[in-house]
Amino acid sequence: MAERFLMKGNEALAEAAIMAGCRHYFGYPITPQTEIAAYMAKRMPKIGGTFLQAESEIAAINMVLGAASAGVRVLTSSSSPGISLKTEGLSYIAGSDLPCVIIDVQRGGPGLGGIQPSQADYWQATRALGHGDYFAIVYAPNSVQEMVNVVFDAFDNADTYRVPVMILSDGMLGQMMEPVSFPEREAKVLDKPWAACGHKNERKHNIINSLYLQPQELEKTVVDRFKRYEIIKEKLASAENYLTEDADIVVVAYGASSRIVKSAVNAARAKGIKAGMIRPITLWPFPVNAIADAAKTAKRFLCVEMSMGQMIDDVRLALNGAAPVDFFGRTGGIIPSPAEVLEQIEKLAE
Amino acid sequence: MTRNILLAGFGGQGILFAGKVMAYAGLIEEKEISWLPSYGPEMRGGTANCSVCISDDPIGSPLVLKPDILVAMNLPSYDKFINEAAPGATVVVDSTLVEKRTERTDINVFYVPATKLANENGLKGLANIICVGKLLKETGFASYDAVEAAIRKCVPAKKAAMVDFNLNALKLGMDN
Numbered sequence: 001m002a003e004r005f006l007m008k009g010n011e012a013l014a015e016a017a018i019m020a021g022c023r024h025y026f027g028y029p030i031t032p033q034t035e036i037a038a039y040m041a042k043r044m045p046k047i048g049g050t051f052l053q054a055e056s057e058i059a060a061i062n063m064v065l066g067a068a069s070a071g072v073r074v075l076t077s078s079s080s081p082g083i084s085l086k087t088e089g090l091s092y093i094a095g096s097d098l099p100c101v102i103i104d105v106q107r108g109g110p111g112l113g114g115i116q117p118s119q120a121d122y123w124q125a126t127r128a129l130g131h132g133d134y135f136a137i138v139y140a141p142n143s144v145q146e147m148v149n150v151v152f153d154a155f156d157n158a159d160t161y162r163v164p165v166m167i168l169s170d171g172m173l174g175q176m177m178e179p180v181s182f183p184e185r186e187a188k189v190l191d192k193p194w195a196a197c198g199h200k201n202e203r204k205h206n207i208i209n210s211l212y213l214q215p216q217e218l219e220k221t222v223v224d225r226f227k228r229y230e231i232i233k234e235k236l237a238s239a240e241n242y243l244t245e246d247a248d249i250v251v252v253a254y255g256a257s258s259r260i261v262k263s264a265v266n267a268a269r270a271k272g273i274k275a276g277m278i279r280p281i282t283l284w285p286f287p288v289n290a291i292a293d294a295a296k297t298a299k300r301f302l303c304v305e306m307s308m309g310q311m312i313d314d315v316r317l318a319l320n321g322a323a324p325v326d327f328f329g330r331t332g333g334i335i336p337s338p339a340e341v342l343e344q345i346e347k348l349a350e
Numbered sequence: 351m352t353r354n355i356l357l358a359g360f361g362g363q364g365i366l367f368a369g370k371v372m373a374y375a376g377l378i379e380e381k382e383i384s385w386l387p388s389y390g391p392e393m394r395g396g397t398a399n400c401s402v403c404i405s406d407d408p409i410g411s412p413l414v415l416k417p418d419i420l421v422a423m424n425l426p427s428y429d430k431f432i433n434e435a436a437p438g439a440t441v442v443v444d445s446t447l448v449e450k451r452t453e454r455t456d457i458n459v460f461y462v463p464a465t466k467l468a469n470e471n472g473l474k475g476l477a478n479i480i481c482v483g484k485l486l487k488e489t490g491f492a493s494y495d496a497v498e499a500a501i502r503k504c505v506p507a508k509k510a511a512m513v514d515f516n517l518n519a520l521k522l523g524m525d526n
Binding site: 032259260266337 | 373384410412413415
């Protein structure tokens with residue numbers, strides 16, 4: 001067995017990013033994600049990388065845009081209000097077809113909200129990570145080990161598809177420590193002929209740009225990008241099925257709340273209730289097929305989130321009326337208890 | 351088997367460190383573990399607490415609400431959590447700082463004057479590890495060797511001199 005370390009989710013994300021070949025980090029402190037920046041501040045100078053604490057989130061994301069333009073693997077991280085500030089730059093990054101990875105360690109909102117764990121940024125991450133017609137790939141790990149695994153996928157897929165990739169974490173997953181082992185996986189090195197990294201007069205210069213004043217030209221860039229999105233949808237949508245094969249009630253949950261739901265599903269099984277869970281690992285693309293397939297046997301669905309109900313929209317779209325969907329959530333920084341979720345499952349089983 | 355552990359006290363009493371030692375002992379014994387701290391305003395002078403799960407199976411919720419092992423190192427923590435302990439729970443209370451005694455008869459409560467013991471034995475600030483020692487003796491949450499190794503792992507290299515003090519505190523807790 002590979003050596004297991006005890007690490008906070010935030011630290012594991014940072015170490016995995018370095019292992020995946022990231023040598024540039026730009027950020028600005030905010031609870032509960034600051035350990036990522038602190039880890040990078042310690043490590044980057046020792047490995048010839050760049051750690052820079054910018055004067056604001058907006059400055060940091062624009063530094064990401066610059067580094068990504070030069071073709072290097074680059075990371076930024078923040079928490080909910082800070083992500084809102086970064087969305088302008090993210091939209092420019094998407095419009096310029098640049099790869100980068102951005103981590104959101106969610107806290108309660110809206111506004112400055114609170115600093116406790118939340119999942120209230122689902123809509124922002126999957127629908128509105130900035131203005132304009134675009135998506136970002138969104139991963140939602142639910143353990144410290146899975147964080148490590150998705151960081152590699154995030155950097156690889158950002159480069160492959162030239163899109164921003166978000167890792168949507170939260171205060172609970174970021175602050176908790178769990179055993180983690182690091183895979184023996186090489187950072188994938190992709191040739192980036194589009195990068196603006198100096199041409200020594202040996203080729204035509206590359207232009208990184210998101211401004212197109214001719215609508216025909218702009219439409220073409222958007223349509224081309226959406227063709228890539230179709231490939232992404234087909235290849236990357238991912239979910240974990242837990243005890244769904246014979247389940248009457250399927251609970252859908254991601255990230256931190258899926259940990260609570262797993263305990264509740266186990267408790268329901270102990271009481272003889274046929275409950276199971278589908279856990280989306282990618283939120284965009286949403287694992288539509290996993291949900292639709294479960295509807296062939298399950299009678300009811302229950303969506304559990306640390307919000308007032310955001311992912312439930314995608315669950316409903318995936319089900320397309322095939323089964324009724326109920327919702328249970330806590331918000332504002334409250335983590336639901338397994339007992340509360342069990343109560344909801346029991347109500348549906350009656 | 352799953353042990354759901356909750357440690358609570360003032361910020362600065364080493365609650366998170368004690369939890370980390372227990373979690374590391376579980377890691378050394380190749381168990382599944384999780385360690386979840388409270389963070390935020392509590393850490394700045396109020397109460398700090400920390401959930402630790404040590405299990406043979408993958409851990410679902412890492413948040414411990416009904417602990418079967420509880421350490422309460424100050425009165426607010428005692429008041430908040432003593433009635434949350436699961437029936438049959440093992441509870442260690444720092445009786446130097448908590449004068450109350452519970453009326454519950456369905457839990458095993460050990461009142462250890464941990465802060466006093468620490469001060470009298472030249473182990474100031476190590477009441478937390480005295481409590482861990484008491485828990486080790488009463489619950490066997492891990493082997494002694496694993497806890498000793500965990501302490502060696504958790505004490506930062508810069509403070510290596512603290513290892514022996516921690517081990518003395520551990521033994522003191524086991525003897526009281």
